[in-house]
Structures are given as structure tokens and as C-alpha cells.
Amino acid sequence: MSADISYDPRTGGVNGEVAATSDAEVDAIVAAAAACAAEVAATPPSERARWSGAIADALEAARDELVDLADSETALGRPRLEGEVARTAGQLRFYAEVAVEGSFLGATIDHAAGANPALARVNVPRGAVAVFGASNFPFAFSVLGNDTASAVAAGCPVVVKGHPAHPLLSQRLGALAKEALADAGAPEGAFGIVHGFDAGVRLVESPQITAVAFTGSQRAGMALRDAAERRTVPIPVFAEMGTVNPVVVTAAAAEARLDEIASGFVGSFTLGTGQFCTKPGLLLAPRGSGAADAVAAALRDAAPRGWSLTQGIADAARTGVGELVDAGAEVVAQVDGPDAGWSVASTVLSVPIDALEPGSRLLEECFGPVALVAEYEDADALTRTVDALQGTLAAAIMAQGDSDPDLPGVLAELSAKAGRVTVGDYPTGVAFTWAQHHGGPWPATSDPTATSVGAAALARFTRPVTYQSVPDAALPAPVREGNPWDIPRRVDGRLVLP
Amino acid sequence: MSADISYDPRTGGVNGEVAATSDAEVDAIVAAAAACAAEVAATPPSERARWSGAIADALEAARDELVDLADSETALGRPRLEGEVARTAGQLRFYAEVAVEGSFLGATIDHAAGANPALARVNVPRGAVAVFGASNFPFAFSVLGNDTASAVAAGCPVVVKGHPAHPLLSQRLGALAKEALADAGAPEGAFGIVHGFDAGVRLVESPQITAVAFTGSQRAGMALRDAAERRTVPIPVFAEMGTVNPVVVTAAAAEARLDEIASGFVGSFTLGTGQFCTKPGLLLAPRGSGAADAVAAALRDAAPRGWSLTQGIADAARTGVGELVDAGAEVVAQVDGPDAGWSVASTVLSVPIDALEPGSRLLEECFGPVALVAEYEDADALTRTVDALQGTLAAAIMAQGDSDPDLPGVLAELSAKAGRVTVGDYPTGVAFTWAQHHGGPWPATSDPTATSVGAAALARFTRPVTYQSVPDAALPAPVREGNPWDIPRRVDGRLVLP
Structure with a gap:
């Protein structure tokens, strides 16, 4: 049981640390959450919306302090982080509105x-x-991000595992949420937070935990899922993991505006130092279009410079480029990162399309500012390549x-391969x-029907119950004859x- | 690779056999299904409703012949089987109507x-x-049952594994469906059937199979799920398994009408020789109510006599009673089955409530006409006992x-324990x-959000895709601006x- 150390990615220096949560503390936090589950579930969504709104207000009020803290642990920069705080507050309010609208309850009366x-x-x-948040969105997909916001909206007490890549921010956000919820009159156990690897394992193994939402790497997501499957009573792990997110350029688009596409592709795959689960990792362009050279030129032109969130991510990106080369790719452009800290080079590789075969490392994610370019001969060759791709969160067509x-x-x-397909937009x-789907076929997620963003995110945190011949007064509010929650019903x- | 032998449960004699499907045949059937998947998906639900209707019509037209065949393999009796044919035809038409209504598509436009x-x-x-059907409903939960009907309605080609407890009927139903679908103009691969254990394993392992629906025992369901998880690309197994389905009698009800309840309980747990996944396996009544004696008397009075569907089920029921006794239960009444064939005794056991502890054999299903009765001291004792129960498909309150x-x-x-709770009705x-839910917390199902009966059954066979900035003409019909399928949308x- 060791503390989570907070590092500054710009220097590798230590900001501070957060003590790990003990087994007894984890058990007490889980017990408090379980103890108020029935009360939270029976609270009308409009009242829970006040709870979410209180957290959103507190986030916005503390924005500058939170952004400073987040920047010291992530090096993502103030403008991006300020936008992320605003987004996170917006998410909290949005999921609450979705709950109030009430369709997520699926109320059906025969x-x-x-x-x-x-x-x-x-x-x-x-x-x-x-909830296990992600490193790469310290606000929007972490302690108070989409998972927590949609779970609270759906009526579930939440216990978050603080993220080791931003432990001080995790701790601060946890305290902020607890205070806001207490002021808003939510039960004590409606939100809790634990820190440390062992605490996370104990959380998933706790008999009173009923589901897990996770955002992060495939390795960690699958480990959590395996742990959840080994329980006496298995529980679902909704793991949203990283993927390759291919971009296909049509012949006409390559002919008309290859340089513009190359430039947009570079902007997208180097955004946030390539640390997005929707980072486009593969550009498929027509044979002879010169796409690899165009992307290489655009990369040298843009010359993005950023830090990785963690030493581990920086190392993995470097190692990953080597693995891609070993698997048949060739570096065509590389722009070095900053001189100090967890610097990472932005890299474009070209690869013969025939190397993109099932099982190849080339078809797996390389997290960071790294992308492949391949050229397809004709529609049949493109079809074969797309068939070979793994499932993915998103895909784009230019x-x-x-x-x-x-x-x-x-x-x-x-x-057939993606949870979201865009035309013209990068992933x-x-x-x-309401219409968002941030999920996708395996290995994008552990369950391709689940989304961690958009109105349907609430669905992960409920299960249906049918009441047969139950007197009206004994039914849950959403299915009482008088429709007291005023929701759409069948x-x-x-x-x-x- | 051995044939499926058809037996007559009334005598144990052999009716005939169905040859196992070879590996090459399985592969060809799966390939044909996958080849028409895009065509089936793009076919409007109203057209697919014609396909389902054609199967329903063919079932009804062949009713007498099918019932004779089913009765020879299941010994469930003509009246029950005639009702089941009618129900199965009704199911096919119902799921098609649900698809035509279109809400299952979740069409959402921002x-x-x-x-x-x-x-x-x-x-x-x-x-x-x-689709892997069940032994105990040779029509309604087998080759053309809820799973097949809801999958076809949802737009998926189906490959069924014929059931070894009614292989001749499975084969006949498969041929009937193929002929009806061909006449209705469905693609050749829209429906297929395979026979034999090895063919079933190969089916689950086939890369082109995208999901599995299963109804049956926990052991078989978990084995299928494990096989599906071991694939290169894991797929979901929606397994609906057997459970205990407790019945709680309140103090007031016990006081007012214990004999009536005992008689109803006996009728329910011996229905179909106890071979229902919703069979009530446990009656919890107030201390001193004399419930065990009342149920024992009702059983002797009813004196039900029936056969098990298979030798294995008959043996397991006998063994199960022994296991329950070893775990602390005591037989209070037993009525022998018929003299010949796969006869099984109907049995009531009483058990001290303190023996109903997590992990005890007493809390696991005993498939067949077997039930436990226990008496609770007060509300707290009842709460403790219900807490200890496994997840269950259904529960009832008298x-x-x-x-x-x-x-x-x-x-x-x-x-908190069941997918369906009834008041006054037996499970x-x-x-x-529309409002049915036939599922429930583990081990009732592998996924407590999934149902195999009711309108939501279609949901198992779809996954969401979000189209971003896609031109209207390129969108799937349900989300085109003009709403060509005329469905509810957000x-x-x-x-x-x-």
C-alpha cells in the first residue's frame, strides 16, 4: 500500500503525494455508498439534478485553482484545461437533464x-x-467526468478510484464533490473516493459494488474485467479502451485537397500530445497520392511540442514506434518534443498496406503523437484492409x-468496425x-452497446425489473398510474x- | 461427432436420430448467414415481418404433426404442446410488430x-x-422460439443449434422455417440450423458469429460464455439460466388462506413436471404457520405424475433431492411418478431457515418437481434470508x-434480487x-439487463452506431431526415x- 506520487510532466519533478486508502477505509466508503443506494434510487431525478448542479457550480467557482493544480500534474496547458472544466460542468448538468426527461427509465406499462x-x-x-477515470482528461473523464455524472444522474452512489496520473487533483475534486453534495442535501455515502492501486482492486472485489465504469488502456481494462468475473457474483465492467481510429481518404478527396487533409490529420493526431482515445492512428489514402509525404511535410510544418502525461506513456510511445518499425513500418517524419520532462517525439510512419494483417502490431493502438499512413490500390484492397482492422471507437472518411x-x-x-463514423470531421x-455514441466493437469497449458519452451513458447503471400484478401504490414512482415523475412512457x- | 438420438421419455425407447453437422457444413451455414447480414439489416422491418409471419403461418398449419412429434420426444402432452405452438406463432408475430413500431432502433438525431x-x-x-434453445419449451424457447423470433425481427441472420432433447422436432422446425422463409423471399442464409455438440462449439467459435442467445442450465450457459470469451474477438452470450424463484407468504396471507396458497404453490412447482426456469423452488412462510405440512398435504392431494424430458434431468432431480437433504433439508412429502420411462418423484422438503446461507446447495436450483419450505421468525429474519438468496428470474409475494x-x-x-416480482401470481x-422482463441478476442471466421475452428481447441483437456529419442520403433509413420507416425518434x- 504505497502513496500516489504527483509528478510535473514538464520536469519530472515531484509535486506531492496522496496517501493510499486502507482496506478498512475502502470497506467503510463502499458500505456507506451501499447503505444509501435505496435512498438515492428513490430520489426523484429532479432532486438529483440539484446535486449534480451543485457539483457543477462548485467546479466552475474553483476553476482557476483547479486548472493550476491540473496543469501542474498533466502539462496539458491552461486553455485546454479551462475548456475542460467548463465541459465537465456542462456534462454534469446534461446527464441530470437526461435523467429528468425520464426516457432512460424505460417505463412500460401493460x-x-x-x-x-x-x-x-x-x-x-x-x-x-x-468509477475508474482516465489520465488524459483529468476533468471530463476523471473523478467528476462522464461516468460519475451519468451514474449519479441514473441514481447510483459512486465510489471513484482517484487517478495516479493526477492524484492531487483527484483528491481535490473528491473533496469538492463531497462538500457540494453535502450542501445540496445528498446522503453522505452518495459519493466517495479511494486512492491507490490496492484500493482499486479491493473496490472491484467489494461485494456491494454492482458495476464498474472504466476509461483507459486495454491492459488495465481487461485486468479489471477479469477481476470482476472472478467474483462470487460477477459484475459488469464497462471499459472504454484505446483504439486506432482509422481515417480513409477517397480518391476524389485525395485528388482535390490532400494537403489540407494531411494538415488536418496532423492537427488531430498530435492534439493533446496524441493522448486521446479517439486519436486517428492510421490514414488510408489512394495509391500514388503521396499521402505519407504530405503528412510528413504537414508534421514538420506544424512542429507540435508537448509532454506525455506520465513517464510510462512517454516510454510506451517511444517503444511503440520501435514496435511499429519492427512490424514493417518506416518513419517518414519525426519532430522532437521539448528538451526536458516527459517529452515525446511526434512521428509519422508509412507502411505497405499488405502489412496491415490481423494480429499485426500495426493494427494496435500506439498511444501518443504517432500515426501510420498506408496507400490502397483500389476499393477491393481497401475493403480487405478495413476488414482486417480491430473494432474501434471512431473512424473518419475524408x-x-x-x-x-x-x-x-x-x-x-x-x-461495421466503429461505434462512430464521421464524414469530413476528424475523430x-x-x-x-443525445445522439452521441462513444463506444464500439471489441477491443474499443468490453461491451459495444455501452457508451461513456451522450444520453445513453446512463443505461450502464440501471437494470430492468418487471412488476407483475403489483398494486399501484406499491409500484416505483415511474410506473404508477398517475405518472408522478411526468415522464414519457409506453x-x-x-x-x-x- | 455423433448423432443426436431421439428418445421417448415415457418409455426410454429410441424414436430415431439426427446426424451431427460436420465442421465444413457448420462453416458453410455460418458463411451463408454472414453473407446476407447486410441485406437482412437493410430490409425494412415491415418486410421482415412478412418473413416472421410466414414462419408463424407454417407453424400453425403444421400444428398437429408438430405436436405429435414433440410429444413423442418430450412427453409434455398434447394440450400443453398445442398451446405452445400457438404461443410460438404469436411470439413470431409480436416481435415483428415490435420491430415495425421501430422504437428498438433508438433513432436519435442531433x-x-x-x-x-x-x-x-x-x-x-x-x-x-x-441461438441455443431450451429442452423444456420445445417450441416457445427452442428453434423458432423467443430468441430466434426476436433476432430475426431485429435484423440478424440466425443459426440455431438444434436441441438434443428434441432432435427430430428441431430438424423438422428448421426445415419448416427454411421453406417458409424461402417462399417469403428472405435470403438463403437468413436462417440455418446445426446439430450435435461439436457443431455447437464450432458455432460459438465461428469468427462471423457476433452474439449468442442461450436458454438452459447454468453449467452449459457458463461454458458457452467462457468459450465466447476465449475467442480472438470475444462476443456476448446472453444466457438465461435456471434459478430458485422464491415465494414469500406474508403473515396476513398465511393467516387468511394458507391452504389455498399451498395448493397454488404445488400447482406451480409441479407444472410441466417442474421443468420451468421460473419454477418456484422455495416457499418462505411465517413461523408457526404450518406451511410445510400444508404444502405436503396439497402435494399428496394433487398427486401430479409426469416424466422428465431427459434421463439426465430425471437423474439430476433425484440426486438433487439427496443433496438438499445432505445440506439440511428433510423430505416431508413425496409422490412417485409413473412406473415406466424417465419418471421423477414430486418432492416437498422442509428446511430450517438458518440453513439458507450463501453458498449452500439449498439456495441453488433443483430442476424438476422439487421445492423447499422454510419458516421465518419475523421481518428481520426474512430480510436476512432474502439477502442470502442468489439472483433470480422471478419472485412472488402472497x-x-x-x-x-x-x-x-x-x-x-x-x-433487488429478481428480474420480475409478482404479487398474488406464481412465477x-x-x-x-411490451413490459415483460425475463432475466435477472446473476446467476439468473449472464447479463441482468437482457431479457429473452418481451419487446426488449430485440435489444440483445443490435449495437448503436453514431453517424457524424454524414450526408442525409448516405445515412441508414431510420435516421434520414424524411423518416422513411415512419418510426418514433428523438x-x-x-x-x-x-
């Missing part, structure tokens, strides 16, 4: 008819859940206008709105709006 | 607004799926009127309507009915 009994179905909160003849075919192929940038097969 | 791009989210069919003071507390406790009997956050 009155008794003929031989069929009266049935009322509603999604009930699972109970206390655990086409030339709505009537680009290659668009429908490429769109259909990428849709980085994940709006938190009654006798027909959707009824409030 | 128009571009400010910094947010245009997003369109829709649930797309997963692709070819595998209360005395809507104002029974014990009802709210017991309902809340059982809701057997699962209507296929547009800019607001539900819009067609």
Missing part, C-alpha cells in the same frame, strides 16, 4: 388483458458503482462532397449530446408523451 | 448546433447470431390485499408483451412520434 397479467417495467439503479461515389461503400464498411472531439404498447 | 456537429444514432443489427403492511418491504427486498407464466432532444 394493463391486464385477457390471460396476460398487469406488467410494469422500469429500469432501476443497479446500486453502488465504481470524401469530396455528398456525391463522392466512394462514400456509401466506405461508410458501410467502417460502420477527436466527442460532443456530449402504455399498452403505445408511446405516451407527458 | 442537428448541428454551435460547436456540436450533426449526429445521428441508430441501433444496427449485430450480424449473424447463434400478500393479503393491497394494504398488507408487509407488502412494501418484501417487494423492495425481492426487487410460472411469462407473457410476451430529434434535438425531443421525442417525436410518427
Whole structure:
């Protein structure tokens, strides 16, 4: 049981540390969460929206202090981090609105008819859940990020595992949330936070934890899932992991605007020093388009310079480039990072398309500002390559206008591999709105139906229960005849709006 | 690779056999299914409803022949089997109607607004799926049962593993479905069937299979899930398994009508020779109510006599009673089955409530006409016992009127353990309507959000894809601006009915 050390990526120096949570403390925090689960579940979403709103307000009020702290631990820079605080507050309010709207409850009522009994179905909160945030979005996907915000909105007490890449910020955000929730009148156990690797393991193994949401690497996500499967009562781990996020350039687009595409691709894969789960890691362009040279030139032109979030990420990016070369890729441009700290070079590699075979390292993520470029001979070759790709969070198509003849075919192929397909936009940038899906086929996620961003994020934290021939007064509020929560419902097969 | 032998449970004699499907045949059937997946997915639900309707019509037209065949392999009796054919046809039509209504597509459109791009989210069919039916409902949960009907409705080609407890019927139903689908103009690969244990394993391991639906024992379900997890690309196994399905009698109900309850309980746990996944396996009644004696008397009075579906089930029921006795239960009444064939005794056991501890054999299913009765001292003792129960598909409360003071507390406790809670009704009997949920916390299912009966059954066979900044003409039909499939959608956050 060792402390989480906070480092400054710009220098590698130590900012401070956060003590690990003891086994007894973890147990007490989980017990407090479980003890208030029924109360949180029965609290109307409009009241829980006040809780989320209180956290959002507190975040915004403490913005400058939080951004300073986050920048000292992540080196992501103030402008980006200020935007992220605003986004995180917006997310908290958005998921609360989604809960108030009430469709996430799936309230469905069949009155008794003929031989069929009266049935009322509603999604009930699972109970206390655990959240493991990501290193790369210290606000938006961490302690108070999408997972926590959607779990609270859905009616689940949350126990967060603080992130070791920003332990001081994690601790501060935890304290801020606890204070805001207490002021808003939420039960004591509605939110808790633990620190340290062992505490995280104990959290997943706690019998009273009912589900886990995770954002991070495939290795860590799969380890958590395995631990959850070994429990006496297995629980789901909704792991959102990193992927390659291919970008396909059509023949017409390559002909018309290759330099613009190359420049946009560089901007996207080096954004945040390449530390996005939606970073585009592979550009597929037509044979003879000169895409690799164009991207190389754009990279030298942009000359991005940034730090990795951790020493481990910097090392893995360096090692990863070597692995890609060993697997058949060739470095065509490399721009060194800063001289000090956890610096990482931005790198473009070109690779013969035939090397992109199932099982190859070339088709696995290399986290950091690293991307591959390959050229396809024709539509058949592109189809074979897309078929070989792993499942991915996102994929992008650079086409030339709505009537680009290659668009429908490429769109259909990428849709089979990705949770989100964009046309014209790069995959980085994940709006938190009703129609978002931030998930995708394995290994993008452990469950391709789950999303960690967008209105459907709440669905991970509920399970349906059907009440048969239960007297109206004994039913949960969402399915009582009088519709006290004023939500959309399906009654006798027909959707009824409030 | 050995044939599936068909036996007559009434005599143990052999009816015939069905040859196992070879590896090459399995591969060809899966390849045909995968080859038409995109076509099936793009077919409007109204057209797929014609396919399902054609199968339903063919089932009804062949009813007498099918019932004869089923009865020779299951000994479930003609009246029950005739009802099951009607139900199965009804299920096929119901899931098709659910698909036509279109809410299962989750169509969601966010128009571009400010910094947010245009997003369109829709649930797309997963692709070819595998179905492993159950022994105990040779029509309603087998080759053409809930899983197949909901998968076809959702837009997935289906490959069924024929059930070894009714191989001749499986084969006949497979041929009937293929013929009906061909006549209705469905693609050749939209439905396939394989036979034999090895063929089932190969099916789950086939790279082109995208999901598995299973109904049956916990052992078999977990084995399938483990196989699916070992694949290069893991796929979900939606396993609906057997559970104990407790029935709680309140003090007021025991006082008012114990004999009636005992008689109803016997009727429910011996229905179909106890071979229901919703069979109530445990009655919890107030201390001193004399519930065990009442149930024993009701059993002797009813004197049910039936056969097990297989030799294995008959043996396991006998062995199970011995295991329950070893774990602390005592037989209070036993009624022998028929003299010949796979006969099984109907058995009631009483057990001290303190023996119902986590990990005890007493809390695991005993498939067959076997049930336990235990008496609780007070509300606290009942709470402790319910806490100790495994997750379960269904639970029932026998209360005395809507104002029974014990009802709210017991309902809340059982809701935490069950996918469905009934008041007054026994758990057997699962209507296929919009509000049904036939699932439940582990080990009732491998995924407590999944249901194999009711409108939500389709959800297992889709995954969401979000299309970002995609031109309208290139979008899938459900999210095109003009709403060509005429379905309910969420547009800019607001539900819009067609």
C-alpha cells in the first residue's frame, strides 16, 4: 500500500503525494455508498439534478485553482484545461437533464388483458458503482467526468478510484464533490473516493459494488474485467479502451485537397500530445497520392511540442514506434518534443498496406503523437484492409462532397468496425449530446452497446425489473398510474408523451 | 461427432436420430448467414415481418404433426404442446410488430448546433447470431422460439443449434422455417440450423458469429460464455439460466388462506413436471404457520405424475433431492411418478431457515418437481434470508390485499434480487408483451439487463452506431431526415412520434 506520487510532466519533478486508502477505509466508503443506494434510487431525478448542479457550480467557482493544480500534474496547458472544466460542468448538468426527461427509465406499462397479467417495467439503479477515470482528461473523464455524472444522474452512489496520473487533483475534486453534495442535501455515502492501486482492486472485489465504469488502456481494462468475473457474483465492467481510429481518404478527396487533409490529420493526431482515445492512428489514402509525404511535410510544418502525461506513456510511445518499425513500418517524419520532462517525439510512419494483417502490431493502438499512413490500390484492397482492422471507437472518411461515389461503400464498411463514423470531421472531439455514441466493437469497449458519452451513458447503471400484478401504490414512482415523475412512457404498447 | 438420438421419455425407447453437422457444413451455414447480414439489416422491418409471419403461418398449419412429434420426444402432452405452438406463432408475430413500431432502433438525431456537429444514432443489427434453445419449451424457447423470433425481427441472420432433447422436432422446425422463409423471399442464409455438440462449439467459435442467445442450465450457459470469451474477438452470450424463484407468504396471507396458497404453490412447482426456469423452488412462510405440512398435504392431494424430458434431468432431480437433504433439508412429502420411462418423484422438503446461507446447495436450483419450505421468525429474519438468496428470474409475494403492511418491504427486498416480482401470481407464466422482463441478476442471466421475452428481447441483437456529419442520403433509413420507416425518434432532444 504505497502513496500516489504527483509528478510535473514538464520536469519530472515531484509535486506531492496522496496517501493510499486502507482496506478498512475502502470497506467503510463502499458500505456507506451501499447503505444509501435505496435512498438515492428513490430520489426523484429532479432532486438529483440539484446535486449534480451543485457539483457543477462548485467546479466552475474553483476553476482557476483547479486548472493550476491540473496543469501542474498533466502539462496539458491552461486553455485546454479551462475548456475542460467548463465541459465537465456542462456534462454534469446534461446527464441530470437526461435523467429528468425520464426516457432512460424505460417505463412500460401493460394493463391486464385477457390471460396476460398487469406488467410494469422500469429500469432501476443497479446500486453502488465504481468509477475508474482516465489520465488524459483529468476533468471530463476523471473523478467528476462522464461516468460519475451519468451514474449519479441514473441514481447510483459512486465510489471513484482517484487517478495516479493526477492524484492531487483527484483528491481535490473528491473533496469538492463531497462538500457540494453535502450542501445540496445528498446522503453522505452518495459519493466517495479511494486512492491507490490496492484500493482499486479491493473496490472491484467489494461485494456491494454492482458495476464498474472504466476509461483507459486495454491492459488495465481487461485486468479489471477479469477481476470482476472472478467474483462470487460477477459484475459488469464497462471499459472504454484505446483504439486506432482509422481515417480513409477517397480518391476524389485525395485528388482535390490532400494537403489540407494531411494538415488536418496532423492537427488531430498530435492534439493533446496524441493522448486521446479517439486519436486517428492510421490514414488510408489512394495509391500514388503521396499521402505519407504530405503528412510528413504537414508534421514538420506544424512542429507540435508537448509532454506525455506520465513517464510510462512517454516510454510506451517511444517503444511503440520501435514496435511499429519492427512490424514493417518506416518513419517518414519525426519532430522532437521539448528538451526536458516527459517529452515525446511526434512521428509519422508509412507502411505497405499488405502489412496491415490481423494480429499485426500495426493494427494496435500506439498511444501518443504517432500515426501510420498506408496507400490502397483500389476499393477491393481497401475493403480487405478495413476488414482486417480491430473494432474501434471512431473512424473518419475524408470524401469530396455528398456525391463522392466512394462514400456509401466506405461508410458501410467502417460502420461495421466503429461505434462512430464521421464524414469530413476528424475523430477527436466527442460532443456530449443525445445522439452521441462513444463506444464500439471489441477491443474499443468490453461491451459495444455501452457508451461513456451522450444520453445513453446512463443505461450502464440501471437494470430492468418487471412488476407483475403489483398494486399501484406499491409500484416505483415511474410506473404508477398517475405518472408522478411526468415522464414519457409506453402504455399498452403505445408511446405516451407527458 | 455423433448423432443426436431421439428418445421417448415415457418409455426410454429410441424414436430415431439426427446426424451431427460436420465442421465444413457448420462453416458453410455460418458463411451463408454472414453473407446476407447486410441485406437482412437493410430490409425494412415491415418486410421482415412478412418473413416472421410466414414462419408463424407454417407453424400453425403444421400444428398437429408438430405436436405429435414433440410429444413423442418430450412427453409434455398434447394440450400443453398445442398451446405452445400457438404461443410460438404469436411470439413470431409480436416481435415483428415490435420491430415495425421501430422504437428498438433508438433513432436519435442531433442537428448541428454551435460547436456540436450533426449526429445521428441508430441501433444496427449485430450480424449473424447463434441461438441455443431450451429442452423444456420445445417450441416457445427452442428453434423458432423467443430468441430466434426476436433476432430475426431485429435484423440478424440466425443459426440455431438444434436441441438434443428434441432432435427430430428441431430438424423438422428448421426445415419448416427454411421453406417458409424461402417462399417469403428472405435470403438463403437468413436462417440455418446445426446439430450435435461439436457443431455447437464450432458455432460459438465461428469468427462471423457476433452474439449468442442461450436458454438452459447454468453449467452449459457458463461454458458457452467462457468459450465466447476465449475467442480472438470475444462476443456476448446472453444466457438465461435456471434459478430458485422464491415465494414469500406474508403473515396476513398465511393467516387468511394458507391452504389455498399451498395448493397454488404445488400447482406451480409441479407444472410441466417442474421443468420451468421460473419454477418456484422455495416457499418462505411465517413461523408457526404450518406451511410445510400444508404444502405436503396439497402435494399428496394433487398427486401430479409426469416424466422428465431427459434421463439426465430425471437423474439430476433425484440426486438433487439427496443433496438438499445432505445440506439440511428433510423430505416431508413425496409422490412417485409413473412406473415406466424417465419418471421423477414430486418432492416437498422442509428446511430450517438458518440453513439458507450463501453458498449452500439449498439456495441453488433443483430442476424438476422439487421445492423447499422454510419458516421465518419475523421481518428481520426474512430480510436476512432474502439477502442470502442468489439472483433470480422471478419472485412472488402472497400478500393479503393491497394494504398488507408487509407488502412494501418484501417487494423492495425481492426487487433487488429478481428480474420480475409478482404479487398474488406464481412465477410460472411469462407473457410476451411490451413490459415483460425475463432475466435477472446473476446467476439468473449472464447479463441482468437482457431479457429473452418481451419487446426488449430485440435489444440483445443490435449495437448503436453514431453517424457524424454524414450526408442525409448516405445515412441508414431510420435516421434520414424524411423518416422513411415512419418510426418514433428523438430529434434535438425531443421525442417525436410518427
